Amino acid sequence: MTIKNYIQHWRISAAQRLLATSQEKMSNIARASGFNSMARFHATFKRACGQTPAISQFTNCQADYCTRGEGQSTASYGQAP
Secondary structure, three states, X not given: OOHHHHHHHHHHHHHHHHHHHXXXXXXXXXXXXXXXXXXXXXXXXXHHHXXXXXXXXXXXXXXXXXXXXXXXXXXXXXXXO
């Protein structure tokens, strides 16, 4: 895993925890997770989890249950299949 992938994984994990445990605005969660751009947050989260942050918050998705579209857990996010 590269440094970039590790940082993205950490940010997505932080966002997942916040989405599951708070009712903060999406922009506040994005900033708290280290994303400066809502577009980048949305795209990165959807690529990693297979769903948008809003859907994740609505369904109260836990970090261990979010998977990528290919069925990989977020623990392997960024690694070659």
